[in-house]
Amino acid sequence: MFDWLPYNTLVVLIGVALLGACSGVIGCFAVLGRRALVGDALSHATLPGVGVAYLLAGGKHFAFMLVGGFVSGLLGIGVLAILKRFTRIRDDAAIAIVLSTFYGGGIVLATLIQQLPRGGQAGWDTFIYGQSTGIVWDDVQWILALVLATLVVVGLLFKEFKLVAFDSAFAHVQGWPDRVIDFAMMLLLLVVVVTGLPAVGVLLMAAMLIVPASAARFWTYRLSHMLFLAAAIGSGSGVAGTLLSSFVPRPTLPLGPCIILFTALSFITSLLFAPERGLLARFYARRRDRIALLADLRASKETL
Amino acid sequence: MSYFALTELEIHRAILTIAVAAVCSVSCALLGCFLLLKRMSMLGDAIGHGVLPGIAVAFLVTGQLTSFSTLLGAMAFGVLTSVLSESLAASNVIAEDSSLGVVYTSMFALGVVLISTLARYVDLDTNCVFMGHLVFVSSNTFDGFAILGFEIPKAFPTMLLTLVLAVGFITVFWKELKLVAFDPNLALSMGYSPKLVNYLLTALIAGTTVSAFEAVGLILVLAVLIVPGASAHLLTDRLAPMLIWSAVFAVSASIIGYFAATRSAYALDISGMIAVVLGVQFALVVLFAPRHGLIAKWWRNLLLSVRIAEEEILATLFRAEEAGVAVYSLALKDHGLSSWVIGYAHRKLIQGGLLATSEIGLPTLTETGRRTARNLVRSHRLWESYAGAVLDVPADHVHSIAARIEHYIGPELQDELATTLDQPPNDPHGKSIPPK
Numbered sequence: 001m002f003d004w005l006p007y008n009t010l011v012v013l014i015g016v017a018l019l020g021a022c023s024g025v026i027g028c029f030a031v032l033g034r035r036a037l038v039g040d041a042l043s044h045a046t047l048p049g050v051g052v053a054y055l056l057a058g059g060k061h062f063a064f065m066l067v068g069g070f071v072s073g074l075l076g077i078g079v080l081a082i083l084k085r086f087t088r089i090r091d092d093a094a095i096a097i098v099l100s101t102f103y104g105g106g107i108v109l110a111t112l113i114q115q116l117p118r119g120g121q122a123g124w125d126t127f128i129y130g131q132s133t134g135i136v137w138d139d140v141q142w143i144l145a146l147v148l149a150t151l152v153v154v155g156l157l158f159k160e161f162k163l164v165a166f167d168s169a170f171a172h173v174q175g176w177p178d179r180v181i182d183f184a185m186m187l188l189l190l191v192v193v194v195t196g197l198p199a200v201g202v203l204l205m206a207a208m209l210i211v212p213a214s215a216a217r218f219w220t221y222r223l224s225h226m227l228f229l230a231a232a233i234g235s236g237s238g239v240a241g242t243l244l245s246s247f248v249p250r251p252t253l254p255l256g257p258c259i260i261l262f263t264a265l266s267f268i269t270s271l272l273f274a275p276e277r278g279l280l281a282r283f284y285a286r287r288r289d290r291i292a293l294l295a296d297l298r299a300s301k302e303t304l
Numbered sequence: 305m306s307y308f309a310l311t312e313l314e315i316h317r318a319i320l321t322i323a324v325a326a327v328c329s330v331s332c333a334l335l336g337c338f339l340l341l342k343r344m345s346m347l348g349d350a351i352g353h354g355v356l357p358g359i360a361v362a363f364l365v366t367g368q369l370t371s372f373s374t375l376l377g378a379m380a381f382g383v384l385t386s387v388l389s390e391s392l393a394a395s396n397v398i399a400e401d402s403s404l405g406v407v408y409t410s411m412f413a414l415g416v417v418l419i420s421t422l423a424r425y426v427d428l429d430t431n432c433v434f435m436g437h438l439v440f441v442s443s444n445t446f447d448g449f450a451i452l453g454f455e456i457p458k459a460f461p462t463m464l465l466t467l468v469l470a471v472g473f474i475t476v477f478w479k480e481l482k483l484v485a486f487d488p489n490l491a492l493s494m495g496y497s498p499k500l501v502n503y504l505l506t507a508l509i510a511g512t513t514v515s516a517f518e519a520v521g522l523i524l525v526l527a528v529l530i531v532p533g534a535s536a537h538l539l540t541d542r543l544a545p546m547l548i549w550s551a552v553f554a555v556s557a558s559i560i561g562y563f564a565a566t567r568s569a570y571a572l573d574i575s576g577m578i579a580v581v582l583g584v585q586f587a588l589v590v591l592f593a594p595r596h597g598l599i600a601k602w603w604r605n606l607l608l609s610v611r612i613a614e615e616e617i618l619a620t621l622f623r624a625e626e627a628g629v630a631v632y633s634l635a636l637k638d639h640g641l642s643s644w645v646i647g648y649a650h651r652k653l654i655q656g657g658l659l660a661t662s663e664i665g666l667p668t669l670t671e672t673g674r675r676t677a678r679n680l681v682r683s684h685r686l687w688e689s690y691a692g693a694v695l696d697v698p699a700d701h702v703h704s705i706a707a708r709i710e711h712y713i714g715p716e717l718q719d720e721l722a723t724t725l726d727q728p729p730n731d732p733h734g735k736s737i738p739p740k
Contacts, residue, residue, distance in 0.1 A: 036402040037346050086598055087590055092401070093534050096345040097586060100527035104579025107523055108565070111573040203353070207409035214398045214406050254420055260413030267406055277397050 009246045015135040015143050016238035016259065019196050020208060022147045024234030025154055025227050026192050027213035029185055032223075033165040035091070036214075038080070038186070040206035041099040043193045045076030047106025047202075054113055066194055073190045076102055077183075135199050146195045153188060154227075161185055162223050204256040208234060211263040218274035237262035322562050324460055325578060328516040329528045329554035331467040334474060335509050336529035337550050340537060341485040342502075346401065347386060348529035350408035351510050352522045354385025356415025360422060375514055382510030383503075385411055463519055466512045473508055474547070477501060482543055520575050527579035528554055535582075535589040538596040557581040606645075612711050613641045613649035615680050618658065619710075621669050622677035626735075630666055678738045683713040685731035685738075686721040692732040693725060699732040 005013070030036050046069035053061070053068025076098045083094040154161065160181045163171045171178040189209070196205050216229035241259030245252075272279050332348075339345055355378035362377025385407055392403035474481060480501045483491040488498040509529075516525045536549035561578030565571070591598050617634055624631045634646060650667070653659035658673030669677060687706040691697040697705065713721075718740075722728075730736055 031398065031402045034399050034401055036399070036405045037349075040349075040405065083590070086601070087538065088596055089534055089537070089590075090343055090345075092343050092345040093340050093530055096349060096526065096530040097534055097583070099349065100523065101531060101579055101583030101586070104523050104527055104576040104583065107573045107576030108580055111576070112570050115570045203409060203412055206405065207413065210402055210405035211409060214402045217398050217402075252420065253417055257413035257416040257420075260409055261417060264406070264410035264413065267410070271392075271395075277395075279395075 006246075009242065011137050011140055012135045012246075012255070013239055013242045015140045015199060016242050016255075017235035018140070018143045018147045019192075019199060020212070020234030020236070020238035020259070021231040022143075022150050022234075023192050023196060023205070023208040024212040024216070024230035024232075026150065026189055027209035027211075027234075028216065028223070028227050028230050029161050029165045030189060030209055031213040031217065033168070033185070036210045037092075037095050037206075039189055039193060039209035040203075041080070041095045041102075042073050042076055042186075042190050043197060043202045043205040044099045044106070045102040046070070046073045046194055046197060048072050048102055048109055049075070051106055051109030051113060055109070055116075062198075066198075069197065070190065070194045072102065073194060077186050077190065081183075139199065143195060143199075146191065150188060150192065153184075157181070157184060165223075200256050200259070204260055207260040207263060211260070211267050212237065215263070215267040215270040218270040218277050233263065233266045237266060318562060318566070320460075321574065322558055324463060324519050325524075325558040325562065325574070326555045327460070327463045327467050328520045329524070329532070329558050329578070330551045331463070331470040331512050332516055332525055332528040333532040333550040333554040334470050334547055335505065335512060337533040337536065337543075337547055338481055338485050338505055339509065340530055340533040341543075342488075345530045346404055347506070348509065348513060349526050350385055350389060350404050351382040351506075351513050352517070352525055353408045353412040353415075355379070355382045355510070355514055355517075356412055357381055357418055358384075358415075360415055360418035363422060364418075375511070378514040378517075379507070379510045381411065382514060383507050386506045386510070462515045466515050470508060470512060473504065477504070481505070485543075520578075524575035524579055527582050528557075531579075531582040531586050532557070535586045538589050538593040553582065553585055557585060609641055609645050610649050610652070613646050614653055614658075615676075615711055616641070617646070617649060617653060617667075618669065618673055618677035619680050619684070621659075621667060622674065622681050625669065625674075632666065634667065679718075679740065680710060682738050682740065683718050683721075684710040685735060686718060686725065686728075687713065688731045688733070689725050689728050689737070690721050693728075702732055 027036075027039070030039055049068035049070070049072025050065045051068075052072070053065045056068075057064045079098050080091075080094050083089045083097070084091060089097070160171075160176065161184075163174075163176060164178055164181045164185065168178050168182065171181070192209075193205050196208065200208065212230040212233040213226070215233050216226045219229055220226050237259050240262045241255060244262075245255045245258040270278065273281075275281050276285075336345075336348065339347055358377035358379070358381030359374050360377075361381070362373040365377075366373045389400075389404040389407040392398065392407065393400040398406070480491070480496050483494070483496055484498045484501045491498045491501075513525050513529075516528075520528075532550040532553035533546070535553050536546040539549050540546050557578050561581040562574055564581065565574045565577035589597065592600075594600055620634065621631055634650060650659070653673065654661070657670055658676060660668050660670050660673075662668045684706045687709050688702040691702040691705055692699055728737060
């Protein structure tokens with residue numbers, strides 16, 4: 001059935017599509033909860049942990065590096081929480097601080113690893129820039145497990161996530177454990193980031209969380225619809241980006257940025273053409289109102 | 305001593321690198337303070353990523369990679385990134401942070417794709433953009449020129465110019481910047497346009513970011529825009545000292561970071577290390593800042609809870625004396641005070657001569673203690689009367705309010721309450737209000 005598609009490309013395609021769906025869903029809660037850039041901060045915050053894990057393991061040990069990344073991501077979440085709760089540093093500054101200092105630490109460790117006698121920064125670049133073409137069938141199985149786990153958690157905690165994302169103060173007043181729910185949401189975000197990072201890289205991970213969800217926001221007022229739409233946009237862009245980068249022979253286009261460009265395309269389409277909130281719809285609505293108003297004025301003038 | 309023994313070449317190199325890093329850092333840190341105050345901290349990050357297509361476009365238009373055309377192209381796209389995300393946020397469908405994220409990630413992707421299609425024609429190393437040339441400033445392959453026999457790195461004059469521009473801008477627009485940073489609506493109503501100042505600031509940040517990029521790399525630019533300002537913000541409440549503190553943090557981090565990176569067994573990345581040092585400085589400030597630091601806050605809370613515990617013990621004993629009953633335990637559970645704090649307060653009261661232990665081992669008030677306690681109960685009952693008479697609080701609700709407020713009523717307020725209420729003899733529960 002997929003004869004026209006090389007096996008490797010097919011594997012990458014499935015992996016990226018699953019990842020796109022997953023980050024689209026989680027991204028919706030991040031975007032609605034006004035913490036779209038937390039994903040960016042967390043994906044940078046994983047780097048020092050990856051480096052430390054590399055040093056401890058004495059070489060490239062993939063699972064260990066992922067655990068390292070997860071732990072330092074948790075540390076990042078902790079710093080964000082402490083700054084928010086106990087200091088007057090605001091959210092945006094806290095995100096910038098975590099992002100830049102953790103990333104700086106990661107770079108320092110990278111130059112250290114480069115100079116180790118056994119040498120090589122094998123597997124390091126993978127985390128910063130991503131290596132989607134390196135996705136193998138084993139990874140796809142992991143990503144599939146992740147997608148299912150995420151969907152189960154989102155399904156179980158749908159009401160709680162919805163409440164906290166839209167109005168965490170109300171959730172608090174109603175007696176919900178809003179901090180715990182918030183933490184669960186952050187944890188889910190971190191799991192998605194850590195899983196996706198080696199495949200798509202730091203920056204694409206941030207884009208996959210923010211852009212599909214923001215595009216979906218234009219089409220609907222219902223969270224459930226938004227989740228499905230964002231998942232569809234995420235995986236659709238993944239598929240389109242993979243096809244573009246694998247079927248354009250020259251110049252060789254990097255996969256990650258190709259995927260972001262397709263999500264961006266879907267965003268621009270939504271911005272322009274979405275009914276009711278799209279720019280065109282707004283333009284016509286305003287014109288219709290103006291014409292109606294003019295007609296009213298004219299009519300009232302005649303009656304006078 | 306050998307650790308700090310430097311050869312002449314090393315000293316020369318250190319001075320040059322630190323000078324470039326420090327000048328970059330100070331101009332970023334000063335402008336970054338305003339981003340921080342305007343809650344736009346991630347704008348630096350966005351501009352930093354958004355300039356990438358500008359570099360590619362500049363190459364496409366001019367056919368070469370000169371620093372001037374690159375700077376112009378990058379600046380144009382930096383400003384474009386900020387304008388696009390601002391107008392996207394103004395459409396009110398998605399929040400500011402999301403619109404910023406959408407714009408800069410897309411811009412960045414566009415840049416990477418453009419550059420990789422150009423990669424056949426030009427050697428444009430994306431790595432270089434992110435890591436910066438600070439390594440090269442300090443390496444042997446030195447890119448610079450000589451003035452009076454003293455070698456100057458190429459990046460230095462550009463950076464000095466941006467610093468002068470930044471300082472000049474802040475001096476000229478001091479009043480406007482301050483207004484816009486703290487209260488944009490007031491600025492608008494007073495006839496200053498926050499938009500104009502905003503755009504000037506954005507353009508300047510874009511220019512500084514782009515020229516700093518080439519010298520120190522994206523990571524350090526991001527860190528140095530926000531982290532020194534955040535540290536300074538925890539140390540002072542005034543704008544001018546905040547700017548000075550941020551410059552101090554930026555310069556000291558440049559110096560410490562340089563030596564931490566180069567004086568170890570490995571040659572570590574200097575920019576990354578400066579970012580780490582900035583992070584460490586910030587962590588120290590968060591912990592130890594005199595007013596806004598965690599330890600200072602915790603200490604103030606502890607002192608307050610000890611004082612409240614002391615006053616609660618005294619008041620409890622006074623009320624017991626009044627009712628003619630004995631007090632066997634000072635648990636005070638309903639006040640949310642830990643037993644440790646109560647125990648400490650108890651010991652402090654005995655040491656201060658306010659509390660004594662009776663023959664059968666029960667706590668009793670001394671004469672001084674009774675006077676303090678009476679004063680406290682007076683405050684409590686006056687406030688109950690005030691809440692009942694003036695604030696129309698029902699009598700069964702006044703106690704809990706007064707129990708919280710009694711600890712903060714000073715002598716003047718007490719007198720004022722008594723005068724306002726015409727020296728009432730009893731509180732709403734019918735208990736007598738003790739004299740002063």
